[in-house]
Amino acid sequence: MLTVGDKFPALTVPVQQGSALPGGETLDLGNANGKWKIVFFWPKDFTFVCPTEIIGYGELAQDFADRDAQLIGASTDTDFVHHAWRKADERLAAADFPWIADNKKELANALGIVAPNEGVAYRATFIVDPDNVIQHVTVNGLNVGRNPQETLRILDALQTDELCPCNWSEGDEVLRPAA
Numbered sequence: 001m002l003t004v005g006d007k008f009p010a011l012t013v014p015v016q017q018g019s020a021l022p023g024g025e026t027l028d029l030g031n032a033n034g035k036w037k038i039v040f041f042w043p044k045d046f047t048f049v050c051p052t053e054i055i056g057y058g059e060l061a062q063d064f065a066d067r068d069a070q071l072i073g074a075s076t077d078t079d080f081v082h083h084a085w086r087k088a089d090e091r092l093a094a095a096d097f098p099w100i101a102d103n104k105k106e107l108a109n110a111l112g113i114v115a116p117n118e119g120v121a122y123r124a125t126f127i128v129d130p131d132n133v134i135q136h137v138t139v140n141g142l143n144v145g146r147n148p149q150e151t152l153r154i155l156d157a158l159q160t161d162e163l164c165p166c167n168w169s170e171g172d173e174v175l176r177p178a179a
């Protein structure tokens with residue numbers, strides 16, 4: 001699995017976003033446009049834990065944008081399955097950020113996050129800096145959801161470029177050891 005310090009794969013991937021039928025839209029993951037990326041994978045659309053995470057991240061989308069971070073969701077489903085799921089649930093439709101349709105598992109395999117027995121992606125989260133270098137990774141099993149607020153807290157800490165103690169939150173003092 002790729003980890004901290006590794007380059008995030010610079011692939012061009014199919015995405016679905018919004019309410020329009022998929023029309024071949026893509027996202028170039030190698031082009032950071034000077035922004036951080038928050039890429040989070042869920043195992044499958046039309047499941048139980050996954051929508052809680054997507055909705056949670058969607059509720060923080062503006063907070064990520066305020067920190068110059070692009071929020072990107074992903075699963076190994078197709079763009080048409082993503083579209084159908086958004087159409088079936090207005091809360092998911094409101095999570096208006098790109099969803100990668102990695103049905104060929106090119107990105108999931110490049111990242112090393114495919115659950116071998118199930119053939120779907122683990123619940124993996126990558127925080128990627130503007131130079132396309134992975135700065136944080138978390139991976140949960142298929143049955144346990146993530147805390148999007150924690151992802152935001154970690155992004156805040158990474159963006160300080162300082163030493164941040166346990167449970168540090170934006171506005172707290174950073175550590176400044178005596179030289």
